[in-house]
Amino acid sequence: MSISVIGSGAFGTALAISLAHQCPVTMWARSKEHARVIQNDRKNTARLPGVTLPDQLTVTSDMEQAAAQDTLLLAVPMQQLRRVLTEHTAWLTPRTLVACCKGIELGTGVGPVAVMAEVVAQTRTALLTGPSFAHDIARGLPTALTLACADSDLGRNLQQELTTANLRLYRTRDVIGAELGGALKNVVAIACGAVIGAGLGDSARAALMTRGYAEMQRMALALGAQRETLAGLSGFGDLTLTCTSEQSRNYRLGLSLGRGERFDPSVTVEGAATAHAVYVKADDLGLDLPITRAVVGMLDGELTLTDAMAELLARPLKEE
Numbered sequence: 360m361s362i363s364v365i366g367s368g369a370f371g372t373a374l375a376i377s378l379a380h381q382c383p384v385t386m387w388a389r390s391k392e393h394a395r396v397i398q399n400d401r402k403n404t405a406r407l408p409g410v411t412l413p414d415q416l417t418v419t420s421d422m423e424q425a426a427a428q429d430t431l432l433l434a435v436p437m438q439q440l441r442r443v444l445t446e447h448t449a450w451l452t453p454r455t456l457v458a459c460c461k462g463i464e465l466g467t468g469v470g471p472v473a474v475m476a477e478v479v480a481q482t483r484t485a486l487l488t489g490p491s492f493a494h495d496i497a498r499g500l501p502t503a504l505t506l507a508c509a510d511s512d513l514g515r516n517l518q519q520e521l522t523t524a525n526l527r528l529y530r531t532r533d534v535i536g537a538e539l540g541g542a543l544k545n546v547v548a549i550a551c552g553a554v555i556g557a558g559l560g561d562s563a564r565a566a567l568m569t570r571g572y573a574e575m576q577r578m579a580l581a582l583g584a585q586r587e588t589l590a591g592l593s594g595f596g597d598l599t600l601t602c603t604s605e606q607s608r609n610y611r612l613g614l615s616l617g618r619g620e621r622f623d624p625s626v627t628v629e630g631a632a633t634a635h636a637v638y639v640k641a642d643d644l645g646l647d648l649p650i651t652r653a654v655v656g657m658l659d660g661e662l663t664l665t666d667a668m669a670e671l672l673a674r675p676l677k678e679e
């Protein structure tokens with residue numbers, strides 16, 4: 360088996376570094392200049408400073424070269440995935456495509472695996488998700504992730520291929536559950552960052568994490584996910600990490616909202632677009648997602664944190 364990582368951001372670079380300790384890996388960057396600099400300097404200073412690339416990692420901007428491998432890991436932002444696939448469809452068939460992004464696509468309301476299957480005909484698809492920060496993986500710190508694949512045999516092969524000494528993969532066939540866990544936890548992380556940023560305390564965060572998890576389950580189960588998947592690494596595990604660490608960009612966006620500070624719009628924050636996509640989808644399904652609604656309101660500047668909290672606290676009392 361041979362592996363390429365498509366996308367040379369923080370996560371793509373981290374995965375490529377980790378895997379290149381056990382097999383040759385090619386990493387694709389869309390910019391020729393960026394690819395040349397990373398390849399020559401053996402560092403991705405812009406996205407993952409302080410980590411050296413192993414010798415077995417080759418960086419290229421030539422998609423034909425990158426896509427010549429058996430397994431391609433797609434590590435680009437969710438809202439860019441369709442464009443990347445569409446621009447390079449000719450090279451991507453028939454390969455095994457593993458989405459490494461977390462989110463729901465605006466406009467269609469679907470996750471990365473559905474987008475891959477739709478754009479690239481006759482492809483085999485899977486998803487790699489779960490609690491991990493790029494810097495932790497790149498530094499070889501212990502991490503456990505979920506490999507979701509509807510095809511059991513392919514899932515087993517990918518689990519073997521992509522597990523490394525420090526990166527342990529668990530397997531599931533519940534692709535929709537794994538996708539939704541990774542996408543929805545980012546919305547809750549923005550909410551948690553906001554309450555901490557506004558100084559509302561750890562107890563408020565615990566309430567939001569728990570009720571946010573209930574919201575994640577409501578949405579995911581309505582779309583056919585299994586409850587156990589939500590309780591695993593891709594759901595509860597990632598929710599815990601993202602709602603409690605300033606390494607998370609989603610959580611940091613929330614902190615900025617809570618503090619009334621500006622947030623750099625060039626930073627990849629998947630939860631912002633996903634909150635809007637999920638809000639529309641929930642409306643279609645007749646689901647009530649009050650925390651998602653509050654996050655959308657704050658992101659759109661239509662609700663202050665104070666108003667959002669007042670709305671949440673004034674909801675009718677009910678059973679847990």
Ligand SMILES: NC(=O)C1=CN([C@@H]2O[C@H](COP(=O)(O)OP(=O)(O)OC[C@H]3O[C@@H](n4cnc5c(N)ncnc54)[C@H](O)[C@@H]3O)[C@@H](O)[C@H]2O)C=CC1
Nearest residue numbers: 367368369370371389435436437439460461491492493627
């Ligand atoms: N950074 C992290 O710790 C983790 C990130 N992820 C997920 O990985 C995905 C990517 O995130 P990061 O690598 O962290 O983001 P990033 O912002 O560090 O990098 C994104 C990369 O995508 C490239 N890109 C953007 N638009 C593109 C396009 N149209 N065509 C080709 N390339 C394009 C950018 O040039 C950049 O190299 C996200 O869905 C994120 O949720 C998952 C787990 C951990």
Ligand SMILES: O=C(CO)COP(=O)(O)O
Nearest residue numbers: 489490491607608609610
């Ligand atoms: O998905 C992640 C952790 O599992 C990374 O979180 P952020 O995208 O919020 O940085």
